Each structure stands twice: as structure tokens, then as C-alpha cells.
Amino acid sequence: MNRIAFETLFAALPSPHNILDHDLNFVAVNPAYEAVTMRSADQLIGRNMFECFPNEGDGGRRLRESLLGVLSSGEPDTIAYIEYEIARRDGSMERRFWTAVHNPLRDAEGRVLFVLQNTVDITELVLLREAASVPFTDVPSEVALVQRALEAEAASETNRSESENFRRLFQGAPGLMAVLQGADHVFTFANDDFARFVGDRPVLGLPVRTALPGAADAGLFESLERVRSSGRPERHEALPIAMTRAGGEVPATVYVDVTFSPIRDGRGEVSGILVQGSDRTEAVMAQRRERLWADELNHRVKNTLATVQSLARQSFTEAGAPPQVKSTFEGRIIALSKAHDLLSESHWAAVDLAALLRPAEATIAANGNPPVQLNPKAAIALAMLFHELRATIPADMDGQLLGDVEINWSRHNGARLKIIWVARNLPPVWQSERKLQTRMLKRLVEGELDGRMDCDEGGDGFTCEICIPMREVEEDAAAGGGH
Amino acid sequence: MQQLAAVTETSALEGLRVLVVEDESLVAMQLEDMLLDLGCAVVGPAMRLSRALEMAAEAGIDIAILDVNLGGERVYPVAQMIRDRKIPIVFATGYGRAGVDAVWHDCPILQKPYTENQLAEMMGLAMTPRTPA
Numbered sequence: 001m002n003r004i005a006f007e008t009l010f011a012a013l014p015s016p017h018n019i020l021d022h023d024l025n026f027v028a029v030n031p032a033y034e035a036v037t038m039r040s041a042d043q044l045i046g047r048n049m050f051e052c053f054p055n056e057g058d059g060g061r062r063l064r065e066s067l068l069g070v071l072s073s074g075e076p077d078t079i080a081y082i083e084y085e086i087a088r089r090d091g092s093m094e095r096r097f098w099t100a101v102h103n104p105l106r107d108a109e110g111r112v113l114f115v116l117q118n119t120v121d122i123t124e125l126v127l128l129r130e131a132a133s134v135p136f137t138d139v140p141s142e143v144a145l146v147q148r149a150l151e152a153e154a155a156s157e158t159n160r161s162e163s164e165n166f167r168r169l170f171q172g173a174p175g176l177m178a179v180l181q182g183a184d185h186v187f188t189f190a191n192d193d194f195a196r197f198v199g200d201r202p203v204l205g206l207p208v209r210t211a212l213p214g215a216a217d218a219g220l221f222e223s224l225e226r227v228r229s230s231g232r233p234e235r236h237e238a239l240p241i242a243m244t245r246a247g248g249e250v251p252a253t254v255y256v257d258v259t260f261s262p263i264r265d266g267r268g269e270v271s272g273i274l275v276q277g278s279d280r281t282e283a284v285m286a287q288r289r290e291r292l293w294a295d296e297l298n299h300r301v302k303n304t305l306a307t308v309q310s311l312a313r314q315s316f317t318e319a320g321a322p323p324q325v326k327s328t329f330e331g332r333i334i335a336l337s338k339a340h341d342l343l344s345e346s347h348w349a350a351v352d353l354a355a356l357l358r359p360a361e362a363t364i365a366a367n368g369n370p371p372v373q374l375n376p377k378a379a380i381a382l383a384m385l386f387h388e389l390r391a392t393i394p395a396d397m398d399g400q401l402l403g404d405v406e407i408n409w410s411r412h413n414g415a416r417l418k419i420i421w422v423a424r425n426l427p428p429v430w431q432s433e434r435k436l437q438t439r440m441l442k443r444l445v446e447g448e449l450d451g452r453m454d455c456d457e458g459g460d461g462f463t464c465e466i467c468i469p470m471r472e473v474e475e476d477a478a479a480g481g482g483h
Numbered sequence: 484m485q486q487l488a489a490v491t492e493t494s495a496l497e498g499l500r501v502l503v504v505e506d507e508s509l510v511a512m513q514l515e516d517m518l519l520d521l522g523c524a525v526v527g528p529a530m531r532l533s534r535a536l537e538m539a540a541e542a543g544i545d546i547a548i549l550d551v552n553l554g555g556e557r558v559y560p561v562a563q564m565i566r567d568r569k570i571p572i573v574f575a576t577g578y579g580r581a582g583v584d585a586v587w588h589d590c591p592i593l594q595k596p597y598t599e600n601q602l603a604e605m606m607g608l609a610m611t612p613r614t615p616a
Contacts, residue, residue: 295578298577298578299552299576299577299578299582300577301577302577302578302594302595302596303507303510303577303595305595305596306507306509306510306513306577306595306596306597307507307509307510308596309513309596310509310510310512310513311509313513313516314509314512314513314516317516327598330596330598330599331598333596334596334597334598337594337595337596341579341594
């Protein structure tokens with residue numbers, strides 16, 4: 001066997017090592033130690049450890065005692081858990097936790113010349129342990145091993161078993177539940193529903209970005225950062241996330257309602273985040289299907305109206321009806337179709353009364369008329385009513401009504417809706433050709449809407465006064481309408 | 484509203500050869516009648532996509548009126564061929580504007596049901612050369 005180059009071996013050790021003399025000055029450091037302390041060998045060798053890493057606190061005292069003890073007694077010593085801040089490159093201090101193993105290095109005569117220190121940065125593990133303050137903490141087994149060692153330093157077994165009970169309780173609870181710890185948001189707990197939701201992939205011990213890369217586009221990681229830094233919970237509704245489910249190969253979009261709540265440690269600092277959520281995929285998909293279905297139905301209705309229009313047109317032509325019959329019929333079909341448009345835009349909820357007016361009429365009616373929300377039944381009835389009224393008023397090519405038209409409405413004691421159409425100074429063609437077709441109007445107002453209509457025709461125009469009980473008109477009545 | 488006068492200058496539409504693509508017989512029949520009333524010559528109607536594609540490639544036409552949905556197929560390949568021939572297009576659909584892909588929104592869109600006047604108006608709009616903004 002080749003003679004081992006001990007320097008090479010020392011340099012190759014993956015775990016951080018250093019060698020100190022009796023003055024606690026660095027004699028040697030390996031690259032792993034350089035990396036973890038963020039210092040180069042040049043900055044360390046020949047200098048005192050406590051000059052390089054000052055620590056006036058308990059951690060510094062325990063470390064110094066252990067090192068000096070090894071040098072004087074020649075017996076190895078281990079510090080399982082020590083808190084020791086180190087300076088970042090930018091000068092700010094970072095709180096870190098370490099395990100330190102101290103071994104004496106002797107010369108041929110057995111005299112202790114140096115102490116070999118092996119330090120392991122266990123900050124992540126300690127933060128995981130802090131998560132044990134959360135009742136439902138679960139940790140990977142390798143972490144658990146170290147955790148037991150740490151607990152030997154201080155912890156109480158009672159807390160641990162209580163924690164186990166809580167953990168079991170939440171494990172099977174319905175709804176998505178997980179706990180993230182540390183700056184990288186490492187999963188330390190995920191209940192059964194959560195595991196199923198993410199397709200039974202391993203998440204425990206993994207940072208959220210590694211475990212759920214599909215959540216990147218949804219902005220969840222940014223949200224977690226905000227919760228961690230602000231300490232305020234955030235909630236997201238029906239959030240789309242690309243996720244490969246169990247058995248699936250291609251990521252599918254799933255939807256979640258999710259809340260991130262900060263978890264605070266004993267000092268009140270945010271140490272982790274509680275994730276609570278519910279899978280809304282089914283509900284969102286159902287809503288989409290319903291929407292598509294409604295759009296399709298609306299389209300069908302339009303085509304059906306066009307078909308009816310066509311049938312009527314053929315029938316009128318075959319019967320030699322005058323062209324005006326055709327245009328009157330068409331006008332009515334189109335009015336019905338437009339009312340239908342308004343209702344489908346509002347998803348058959350409510351339509352503003354003013355929306356039933358043509359733009360030219362809306363200008364006339366703009367002043368002082370209160371907003372009135374119509375249920376679908378009233379919207380269709382009033383759309384047809386307005387159409388019949390306007391159809392009797394001559395208009396020019398652009399749809400401007402010829403004559404003085406006034407349209408006003410008001411609520412009477414909140415119980416009745418009163419609408420008044422007045423048309424004056426209509427051109428002579430009105431007097432000779434058009435009269436109000438009151439039969440249809442009366443049927444709409446008095447039959448369908450349980451209201452009252454008074455029309456006064458004469459001279460160069462007409463006045464039409466319509467009074468309808470509010471209960472027949474407003475949105476709430478929708479439940480009873482349309483049947 | 485009264486039909487006091489013919490709305491658009493229908494004379495501008497007289498003699499136009501109009502390709503009609505519409506998959507519902509009755510709606511197609513009515514469109515034909517309206518076009519004849521306006522003095523146009525009807526080419527088609529094509530009621531299937533395959534036939535519409537043939538006509539769009541070869542027929543001598545001045546303007547096309549296209550139903551968007553042809554038995555579940557979209558009319559856009561037909562529209563593309565017609566646009567490539569620099570022939571104006573009017574879309575007709577039960578969905579209205581929302582039923583036409585945004586890339587075609589510069590074409591006039593007729594919402595079914597429509598009147599002869601609305602048809603004439605949209606055809607007039609399609610035939611008017613657009614001035615660059």
C-alpha cells in the first residue's frame with residue numbers, strides 16, 4: 001500500500017477539521033472547514049481561534065474549556081450542541097449551531113502537542129428540532145438520530161410524546177396540512193391528505209422548491225418568503241399549480257385554497273410556516289364545465305332564434321305578407337335576443353334597468369333615475385316592453401328617435417317601480433301608421449309582472465305609465481321567476 | 484324602429500358575388516334571401532368545411548360571410564384562404580364578438596339573429612377600404 005500522504009488525507013476529509021496548538025492558534029485547517037467558516041486558510045493559520053471567531057457568551061466559554069481540557073488532560077471531549085455565531089462575508093452575524101469533537105494529537109513521547117477539532121454545522125437540524133415545538137412535527141430518520149443526541153443535552157421526553165400524540169392527530173385529519181421550517185422552507189411534516197395531494201412523492205426533509213417545483217409559477221414561494229419576513233399569514237384561493245399526480249406522467253393543473261400561517265419559536269421569531277389547504281380542483285373544473293355549458297347553450301339559443309326568424313321570413317314571403325310584417329317580427333326577435341345577451345353576460349343574475357335602453361335612449365334617461373337591478377324574468381319582459389314602445393316611435397337611419405322622448409323611472413316607497421315613457425312631437429308618419437299595440441304590453445305588465453299600465457295616445461305622441469310591484473322586479477325574486 | 488329608408492347604401496352592394504358559409508339550412512336560406520333582396524349574387528352556400536375550402540380557393544367572389552362553427556369545426560382555415568386572396572370577410576356567429584378569435588376582430592362580426600339592415604351595414608363596413616390609422 002502506498003504511504004498515505006496525511007496532508008492529502010486531511011485535505012480530502014469531507015467534514016470540517018482544524019488543528020490548534022496550546023495557544024489555540026490555528027496550525028492547519030482543511031478545505032471543508034474553510035468552506036463552512038467562510039474563511040480561507042491564509043486568514044486563519046497562525047491566528048487565535050477566538051480572535052477569528054469571537055464569542056463572549058456561553059458558547060465561547062464552553063468551547064474554550066473543552067479545548068483547554070483536552071490539551072491538559074489528553075482526553076478527548078465532545079460538545080454535542082453549541083450555539084456559535086459566525087460573521088458572514090458582508091459582516092453581518094449568522095446564528096449557527098455546531099457539534100464539536102476534540103481529540104488530542106500526541107508526539108512520540110505521548111505529550112499532547114495539538115488538539116484536532118472536528119466541527120459539524122448542524123444548524124438545519126437544530127432548526128428542525130425547533131420545529132418540535134410545533135405539536136405535529138415529523139422528521140426524517142437521520143435527523144431523528146441527531147435529534148435524540150441533542151435532546152440528551154436538554155430536552156424533555158414529555159414534550160416529545162405529547163408531540164407524537166398531536167402528530168398522529170393531524171396526520172389523519174382531513175384537509176391538506178404541512179409544516180415548513182427554516183429559510184429554505186423544508187418540509188418537516190405533511191399529513192396523509194397532503195401526501196396524497198402531491199402524488200405520494202417524498203417531501204419530508206426537502207425544501208419546498210425541490211419538493212414542489214410546479215408551485216413556482218403560482219407565486220407560492222414568494223408568498224412563503226413574505227410570511228416568513230412579515231410574520232403575517234397569507235391566503236390564496238383557487239390557485240392553479242402544475243403537479244404530477246400519482247400514476248400520472250404529465251403535470252396537470254390542480255387548484256388549491258391555501259393559507260400560510262407563521263409558526264413562532266420561544267423567542268417569538270418566525271421559525272416555520274404552517275400550511276393548511278384544501279384541494280379545489282374538482283370544484284373549479286365543475287365551475288368551468290358549467291360555464292362552457294352555459295356558453296354553448298346561449299349559442300344554441302341564438303342559432304335557434306335565427307332559425308325561427310328564417311322560418312317566419314319564409315312563411316311571410318310565401319303568404320305574400322307586406323315587408324313591414326317581416327321587419328316588425330324581426331325587430332321583436334332581435335329585442336329578445338339582446339335581452340338574452342344581457343342576461344348571459346350577467347350569468348342570469350341581475351340586469352340593470354338602464355342597460356335595456358338603446359344608447360340614444362340612455363342619454364335621455366340619464367338624469368336622476370335610480371339604479372334598479374332586474375331579475376331575469378322582469379328583464380326579458382321589460383326589454384320586450386321597451387322594444388314595443390320604441391318601435392312605435394319613428395327613427396332615422398342611425399336609430400335616433402324622431403321626436404321628443406322622455407324616459408323616467410322611480411321607486412315608490414320602495415314597494416313599486418314606476419316607469420314613464422313620454423313621446424311628443426312625433427312626425428306625421430306616426431299618426432297615420434303606428435299605434436301602440438297595447439294588447440301585448442298589457443299582457444307583459446299586468447299579466448306577467450302583476451303591474452298596472454296606463455297609456456294615453458293622442459295628438460302628436462303618447463304617454464305610457466307603468467307601475468310594477470318591486471317584488472316582481474328585483475333580483476331576489478329571481479328564484480321564483482322564469483317558471 | 485321603423486324601416487323608413489333602406490339603411491346602408493344598398494346600391495353599393497348590388498351585384499356583389501357573396502360566398503355564404505353556414506351549416507344550418509334555415510339560417511343559410513334566410514341569409515340567401517337577404518342577400519338576394521340586397522341585389523347580391525349568392526355563391527354557395529357551403530355547409531361543410533371541405534366544400535367551403537374548395538370554394539374559398541377557386542370561386543369568383545367579392546366578399547364572404549362566414550359562420551364560425553361548422554358542425555364542430557372552425558371556419559378559420561377558410562377565412563385564411565379568403566384573406567390571402569385579399570377578399571373582405573364578415574363573420575356571423577351566435578356567440579357575437581366573443582365567439583370569434585381575437586386575430587379576426589378587425590373583420591365585422593354579425594351576431595345571430597340579425598336583420599337585413601344589420602347584414603347590409605356589416606357588408607358595407609367590410610367593403611370599405613380601411614384607411615391606415
